[in-house]
Amino acid sequence: MAGIKDIPFDAARQVAEGVRSASATRRSCVRIAIEVDEGAPSALVCAIRDAFVPQTSTGLLHVAAFDAGATVRVNPDCNAAIVVSGTSGAAPSVAGAFCSAGVPAAIVVESSVEVPVSTLPEGVEVIAGATEATLLEKLAEWLAQACRADVALGASFPFVRRAVCRRCVRVRSLQNAVIGFLPFGSGADLPLMTANQMLMGLDVAGANGQGATPERFAETAAILAGAYASRAAARRLSRSLPGLGALVRAGVAYSATFALGEAARLRFELPNAWNHRK
8 A cells, every 4th residue: 555655756757767767677677486396387398488487588497307306506686587387396485585585475276276375485375276377367466566676577578568567557556545635735745656657657667678668758749738637637636526526636647647657558458459369
């Protein structure tokens, strides 16, 4: 839940540096460790192999196999670790080794009953999927929440982009709802909200592998127009609902930011889906 501490008070400065910082974020390295247990189901291995094909040179993979007696080498600089469970029974200890080093770790299985919860080290997630689509959707959601380089993650691995963008949109929308709720004074909240929406647009574009292009200026103009339109709507609603002004402002701020974010996400997602169908 977003709170006062989550408000990006330096958003205006961040926007001023937005093009440079967005490009740097998109191009930053994201390191994923994939550990495959002996006897791991071929369907799981193939699904993960096909999904983790880096689209950028900054998507770095470490792939290794292990068995019951293997010593696992943990790189604490990894952003996330994925352990594909097999027959050795060592998957929980391998995932636990990564968690102990501060690396988010998940065990991938076909069914959640394959890994008893009582044997799991603290912090290890279990991701189960009977089909490839279900597995990758759950894995993408976990990565978007756990990975410390989510924008670079989306830029490198397309299957994670929707989850990364949705998380970004939710976070920015909640932040703007808090800004709208607080009594900043007449007009003082608008620049902060608008800057936050611009940062959201940069993050969504970056997660889709897009850098600073003339198209970003058109998107910025749309965000500015949306900001003034939503503020006008909030004022009208506040006048018609006396005593509920703060709640109205928060609701409009959240809804407007969420709508802009979803529009930005779909702008990238739908053309890609259309191209894949051809």
